[in-house]
Amino acid sequence: MKGHRYLYRRGEYLVFRRGVPKRARAAFGKTEVLTSLGTGSISEARHLLARELEKFDRLLAEVTGTRSPAVVLDTIKREPTAEEAEEGVRLWFAERVGRLVDEVNTITDEDRAVDLMRDYDALSGDAAAGMRIGSESAMMTDWIVEALIERFGWQIAPSTPLHRRLTKLVGRGQMEAARRFAQEANGDPVRVLDDTFSPEQYRLDAERQRERMARTPVSMMGLFDGYAKERKPAAATIKAWRRQLSAFVAFVGHDDAAKVTPEDVVAWKDHLLHKAGKDGSGLSAKTVGETYLSALKTTLRWAVENRKLPINPAETTRVRGAKKVRKRGPGLTDVEANLILKATLTPPPPRLSSERVLARRWVPWICAYTGARVNEITQLRAEDVAKVDGIWTIHITPEAGSVKNHIARTVALHPHLVEQGFPAVAGKATGYLFFDPLRRRGGSDENPQSKKVGEFLADWVREIGVDDPDVQPNHGWRHRFKTVSRNVRMDPEIRDRIQGHAPRTEGEGYGDVSPEATLREVSLLPKYEMPFDGC
Structure with a gap:
């Protein structure tokens, strides 16, 4: 997998694969180690991969007498609110359900479906047992919790009320996912038995997300940098669009895309049409629409697609200038x-x-x-x-x-x-x-x-x-x-x-x-x- 050394995809699961040095093959009994991580999620697999690397390096160190390198995880940044933690679990759950629905839709062997049903039931049973008072949480539940903490950059100390709350939410998500798999596999109507994962909660999550995004400054030029890095337009396009977006930032007086309103965009359009020309007469409708507004719309559309902004305030703005009168065709005679x-x-x-x-x-x-x-x-x-x-x-x-x-x-x-x-x-x-x-x-x-x-x-x-x-x-x-x-x-x-x-x-x-x-x-x-x- 790109960006993850020793991690490979084999069918629906990710695997740890690493070659064994010649000097250690006798102890390992093989030329390479190939271990299924039991998940198709990269965020879950990263922690499992770290453990497999640690085991591999420990055995390699024992065989060769070298020191085992430490496994370093990303620095964790901040403690989330209980509300944010719950939203994070729901996001993980939605992704997990999406994968299991894909599993159901690609199963052609009934025995395979029965085996998967048993696997989900076992995971659900382990999660339920780990949630009982006085019991230790299931290992898979712990791994998912750690993956979520790393994914969102949370700072949640073990054994704290928030950590226990997060663990229980993940356990309930595992149980609900097992029920969903059974419903999908058997063709039963989908019923959400745990209100934590109900459609209404997802609606509220989206509403809160929009409110947070509206309060969080988002650099317009930073958005363009993100768009250019992903889309990789021509160098001339990057130069021109950066100049045009800088003109918009100068016009509205700030670089916060989250504060831009449709009225700001219309006002800028009018300014370009009537005052922005070299002689003060304004630019042509074609130039404003296809050059200036195009740069703004495309950048903001990318921001919406990548969840940087809730809406594109420039999406509906149009230039309705008169068409240029041509006395002849554009081709050479x-x-x-x-x-x-x-x-x-x-x-x-x-x-x-x-x-x-x-x-x-x-x-x-x-x-x-x-x-x-x-x-x-x-x-x-x-x-x-x-x-x-x-x-x-x-x-x-x-x-x-x-x-x-x-x-x-x-x-x-x-x-x-x-x-x-x-x-x-x-x-x-x-x-x-x-x-x-x-x-x-x-x-x-x-x-x-x-x-x-x-x-x-x-x-x-x-x-x-x-x-x-x-x-x-x-x-x-x-x-x-x-x-x-x-x-x-x-x-x-x-x-x-x-x-x-x-x-x-x-x-x-x-x-x-x-x-x-x-x-x-x-x-x-x-x-x-x-x-x-x-x-």
């Missing part, structure tokens, strides 16, 4: 496409670096024939251009840099790119084709060199006359590819795979698209006829 491609064949400025000369010459052509995102092409390496099954391809992979869907894809090169000699150019190079990592000056993961190459190309395209603000100089190729591919009746599924778009259905996500299939489809695209003299 025939005239614009030909203007750019013709310009790639003109002599470059004398002081332009060799990498940028290659970028200016080849990136627009590759985008034209693949519909790829410009930064997926500007981060191509020489080894990403290769023959696969006799077909020249490019391999767009997250190993080279950011890929939006985080999935690598291999796309056949259009025959016209091969005809122009792009594979030969790539074959003479090593490493990145369109920038030199050694020339990096103050760049970062959030603003990589490949992105700077894309920005250079966008500026150059504007300079040569493609200056309509309704078309993006690089992304326009991506829209144009979709238009042209429809005109030539390219297979929609393969077209989307070529461009790295998400499958439209679950079925389309199955299997791979071969270089042969992508070559067949990209070859449908008509050649861009240009004068290639001297190029």
